[in-house]
Amino acid sequence: MPVVARKALKPRTKPAEIRREDILRAATALFIAKGVGTTTIDEIATRAEVAKGTFYLYFASKEDVVAALRERFVTGFRDRIHRAIGACPADDWTARLKSFVQAGIAAYLDEYQLHDVVFHDHRPDQRRMKGDNPLLGDLSSLLASGTRAGAWSVDHPDLAAIVLFNGLHGTVDHAIEHGILDGGGLAENLSALFLRMLRPD
Amino acid sequence: MPVVARKALKPRTKPAEIRREDILRAATALFIAKGVGTTTIDEIATRAEVAKGTFYLYFASKEDVVAALRERFVTGFRDRIHRAIGACPADDWTARLKSFVQAGIAAYLDEYQLHDVVFHDHRPDQRRMKGDNPLLGDLSSLLASGTRAGAWSVDHPDLAAIVLFNGLHGTVDHAIEHGILDGGGLAENLSALFLRMLRPD
Amino acid sequence: MPVVARKALKPRTKPAEIRREDILRAATALFIAKGVGTTTIDEIATRAEVAKGTFYLYFASKEDVVAALRERFVTGFRDRIHRAIGACPADDWTARLKSFVQAGIAAYLDEYQLHDVVFHDHRPDQRRMKGDNPLLGDLSSLLASGTRAGAWSVDHPDLAAIVLFNGLHGTVDHAIEHGILDGGGLAENLSALFLRMLRPD
Amino acid sequence: MPVVARKALKPRTKPAEIRREDILRAATALFIAKGVGTTTIDEIATRAEVAKGTFYLYFASKEDVVAALRERFVTGFRDRIHRAIGACPADDWTARLKSFVQAGIAAYLDEYQLHDVVFHDHRPDQRRMKGDNPLLGDLSSLLASGTRAGAWSVDHPDLAAIVLFNGLHGTVDHAIEHGILDGGGLAENLSALFLRMLRPD
DNA sequence: TATGAATGAGCTTTCATTCAT
DNA sequence: TATGAATGAAAGCTCATTCAT
Numbered sequence: 071m072p073v074v075a076r077k078a079l080k081p082r083t084k085p086a087e088i089r090r091e092d093i094l095r096a097a098t099a100l101f102i103a104k105g106v107g108t109t110t111i112d113e114i115a116t117r118a119e120v121a122k123g124t125f126y127l128y129f130a131s132k133e134d135v136v137a138a139l140r141e142r143f144v145t146g147f148r149d150r151i152h153r154a155i156g157a158c159p160a161d162d163w164t165a166r167l168k169s170f171v172q173a174g175i176a177a178y179l180d181e182y183q184l185h186d187v188v189f190h191d192h193r194p195d196q197r198r199m200k201g202d203n204p205l206l207g208d209l210s211s212l213l214a215s216g217t218r219a220g221a222w223s224v225d226h227p228d229l230a231a232i233v234l235f236n237g238l239h240g241t242v243d244h245a246i247e248h249g250i251l252d253g254g255g256l257a258e259n260l261s262a263l264f265l266r267m268l269r270p271d
Numbered sequence: 272m273p274v275v276a277r278k279a280l281k282p283r284t285k286p287a288e289i290r291r292e293d294i295l296r297a298a299t300a301l302f303i304a305k306g307v308g309t310t311t312i313d314e315i316a317t318r319a320e321v322a323k324g325t326f327y328l329y330f331a332s333k334e335d336v337v338a339a340l341r342e343r344f345v346t347g348f349r350d351r352i353h354r355a356i357g358a359c360p361a362d363d364w365t366a367r368l369k370s371f372v373q374a375g376i377a378a379y380l381d382e383y384q385l386h387d388v389v390f391h392d393h394r395p396d397q398r399r400m401k402g403d404n405p406l407l408g409d410l411s412s413l414l415a416s417g418t419r420a421g422a423w424s425v426d427h428p429d430l431a432a433i434v435l436f437n438g439l440h441g442t443v444d445h446a447i448e449h450g451i452l453d454g455g456g457l458a459e460n461l462s463a464l465f466l467r468m469l470r471p472d
Numbered sequence: 473m474p475v476v477a478r479k480a481l482k483p484r485t486k487p488a489e490i491r492r493e494d495i496l497r498a499a500t501a502l503f504i505a506k507g508v509g510t511t512t513i514d515e516i517a518t519r520a521e522v523a524k525g526t527f528y529l530y531f532a533s534k535e536d537v538v539a540a541l542r543e544r545f546v547t548g549f550r551d552r553i554h555r556a557i558g559a560c561p562a563d564d565w566t567a568r569l570k571s572f573v574q575a576g577i578a579a580y581l582d583e584y585q586l587h588d589v590v591f592h593d594h595r596p597d598q599r600r601m602k603g604d605n606p607l608l609g610d611l612s613s614l615l616a617s618g619t620r621a622g623a624w625s626v627d628h629p630d631l632a633a634i635v636l637f638n639g640l641h642g643t644v645d646h647a648i649e650h651g652i653l654d655g656g657g658l659a660e661n662l663s664a665l666f667l668r669m670l671r672p673d
Numbered sequence: 674m675p676v677v678a679r680k681a682l683k684p685r686t687k688p689a690e691i692r693r694e695d696i697l698r699a700a701t702a703l704f705i706a707k708g709v710g711t712t713t714i715d716e717i718a719t720r721a722e723v724a725k726g727t728f729y730l731y732f733a734s735k736e737d738v739v740a741a742l743r744e745r746f747v748t749g750f751r752d753r754i755h756r757a758i759g760a761c762p763a764d765d766w767t768a769r770l771k772s773f774v775q776a777g778i779a780a781y782l783d784e785y786q787l788h789d790v791v792f793h794d795h796r797p798d799q800r801r802m803k804g805d806n807p808l809l810g811d812l813s814s815l816l817a818s819g820t821r822a823g824a825w826s827v828d829h830p831d832l833a834a835i836v837l838f839n840g841l842h843g844t845v846d847h848a849i850e851h852g853i854l855d856g857g858g859l860a861e862n863l864s865a866l867f868l869r870m871l872r873p874d
Numbered sequence: 875t876a877t878g879a880a881t882g883a884g885c886t887t888t889c890a891t892t893c894a895t
Numbered sequence: 896t897a898t899g900a901a902t903g904a905a906a907g908c909t910c911a912t913t914c915a916t
Contacts, residue, residue, distance in 0.1 A: 083896060107308075110889060121898040126891070206445075229460055232445050233438030240437025241430065259430055267468040284879055284915070311906060322881045327908070485875055509710075512910060523877040528912070608847075631862055634847050635840030642839025643832065661832055669870040686894070686900055713885065724902045729887070 090128050092118040097135045101187040106136060140188040148205055150177045163221035172257040178242045179253050206231050222268035234264055291329050293319045298336045302388040307337060341389040349406055351378045364422035373458040379443045380454050407432050423469035435465055492530050494520040499537045503589040508538060542590040550607055552579045565623035574659040580644045581655050608633050624670035636666055693731050695721045700738045704790040709739060743791040751808055753780045766824035775860040781845045782856050809834050825871035837867055
């Protein structure tokens with residue numbers, strides 16, 4: 071009777087981080103393909119090549135997975151925008167705003183499917199977390215700083231930030247719906263519109 | 272004890288429209304209170320004082336109810352705005368835009384709970400119906416007309432309409448989240464912001 | 473305001489026998505097309521252009537309809553065979569048996585769909601009614617009479633009747649399954665086989 | 674009280690084959706007792722001492738269970754007949770045929786309840802599978818071989834096989850209906866009848 | 875006699891979660 | 896850490912039947 075290995079072939083234990091990643095990746099693909107509600111834990115586990123029980127070793131529930139993906143989405147989105155803005159001269163406010171718009175549109179167009187998954191709340195208390203959107207603060211700061219620097223003029227930076235952010239969001243939604251994927255032209259027009267809003271009297 | 276009544280109390284058969292209304296009302300209350308997903312047909316039927324089978328006599332599924340409510344919500348919302356605009360002098364474009372904003376905010380604040388229920392799609396193809404939003408067309412027309420009349424200036428009325436509408440929407444969302452229910456002040460500031468955007472160069 | 477007729481157009485009341493027939497006809501078509509179990513009372517009523525409640529005025533249940541159809545099927549089947557036999561010379565036993573076979577096959581091929589409907593019992597006590605099959609008695613008598621007349625020889629007419637009847641039944645079933653619809657050839661071969669069984673030693 | 678056991682008593686996990694068997698056994702008993710249509714999955718699960726969900730781990734539906742039982746019934750039935758025939762001298766054709774009849778009757782009498790359950794199709798396309806009956810082929814071969822060996826004479830072995838098989842089937846049905854459970858005498862008479870049919874001219 | 879709105883018991887099926895191994 | 900068989904609550908939907916008109 072052979073005593074040796076046999077299990078060396080398929081290491082039953084992977085580093086936890088990898089496992090988690092496997093599951094997250096599998097879930098993302100399925101959520102995008104068939105929606106969160108329709109995807110079963112079973113399917114996620116199968117696709118991640120993991121037993122159903124193992125899933126629960128890493129996540130408490132399906133919603134927990136969605137939350138993790140949301141976290142990651144928001145961070146990634148924000149980083150991307152920050153990187154774009156960071157590439158602009160510190161005192162070129164118009165460029166910074168344009169970068170915000172351009173990077174925001176591009177990032178959204180790239181990942182709107184994940185966005186939909188991740189912001190498709192099922193709970194009635196959805197009205198709690200949106201306020202946490204850190205981009206609103208970023209944008210508000212940008213507007214306020216530009217105003218202070220005399221680049222433009224805004225009375226209520228918070229309000230303007232909300233309008234700009236939602237305007238951008240809605241514009242991309244509209245573009246996606248209508249199959250327009252030319253983010254460049256979109257960014258151009260949108261920036262122009264936003265800058266009109268910021269013109270001093 | 273009156274002998275006459277007896278049947279007046281519990282008419283087995285009600286006019287279809289009333290029955291439908293009963294069910295719709297019951298569903299609305301439950302959807303708002305505990306979410307669409309968590310509400311069962313059973314609960315709706317019980318609350319509407321109707322047998323489960325009767326529910327299916329009037330609606331094909333829970334989603335069918337949501338669709339009916341959505342229809343009604345959209346129509347009501349739009350009517351309210353139209354009524355407000357209609358009360359303004361036909362050539363006072365600024366007043367018309369302000370009315371749009373004010374009525375939109377008020378209507379949304381009044382009914383955002385129903386709004387949430389009704390736009391909480393479960394399907395992954397949510398990206399189909401939003402474009403049907405007739406208010407976008409209304410707003411775009413308003414902007415274009417005002418431009419033609421020389422009241423203000425817009426390069427891309429459709430784009431501007433999207434930004435305004437989503438800006439308004441997002442602003443109210445934000446207000447609700449933060450417990451601000453002073454629609455008046457909100458409308459004031461928002462209109463001012465929008466009008467800045469429309470100023471000719 | 474016209475007071476006249478209005479109802480003369482569509483006489484709400486049809487003679488009971490007609491109504492019953494309408495329902496029976498509708499049920500038959502549906503049962504054949506989609507099976508008894510799958511057909512709903514609603515469908516029968518709709519097809520018969522009658523209200524659901526009216527259905528219950530004429531039949532106590534779906535099974536009651538099936539029973540009525542069965543009754544009718546059996547009677548018709550038997551009549552057809554009797555007519556065929558009756559057309560033969562009273563003392564030509566071979567011809568009478570052949571007629572039985574031929575008419576039986578023809579009738580079955582013509583109406584096997586209804587046969588299937590009508591003998592597709594759902595109850596576990598199916599083992600009760602088959603014995604009522606009057607054709608077995610008819611056939612047994614025929615065999616006994618022929619034997620007494622010296623045309624052939626049978627030890628146990630009842631047993632032989634069962635074998636012949638079921639043999640015939642099974643043969644047609646087989647033919648139908650295999651798409652053979654030439655009843656003539658079938659009857660020829662089957663009669664020959666049966667007559668071999670009846671040959672005296 | 675033994676302390677060791679505890680888990681031996683109610684092993685949460687049983688070998689799949691045993692579980693399947695438990696369910697099949699429970700279903701059979703219920704189907705026989707109250708019919709397939711009337712038996713609910715719930716009842717089967719309860720009787721098999723299994724959760725309802727577990728049922729669906731092993732079978733896709735009630736019909737799936739019936740199909741499994743049918744499969745098993747047909748195989749068992751055929752095996753039994755083959756065993757009986759196999760016990761006869763290879764060249765004693767009469768004995769072989771008698772064995773077929775005798776074993777067929779005995780097997781059917783023993784298991785007609787299961788037979789009824791298993792062949793109580795609900796679908797309108799019942800006319801598809803019967804032809805698959807492998808016993809017809811077996812019987813046809815037997816008849817042809819006996820003919821070739823000069824033991825008897827048959828013109829159309831396939832047709833004769835159908836008649837014999839259905840004759841046998843119908844005879845037992847009749848016997849059951851009338852409470853005759855003496856398979857022996859039945860076999861005697863039936864074999865005699867069949868052999869008459871096979872006599873050379 | 876005829877209607878058809880209303881009933882509600884009852885069935886199948888799904889799936890998140892547990893837990894013995 | 897990993898497994899996956901087992902669980903069982905929960906929910907949607909159907910349809911035979913009733914009954915007030």
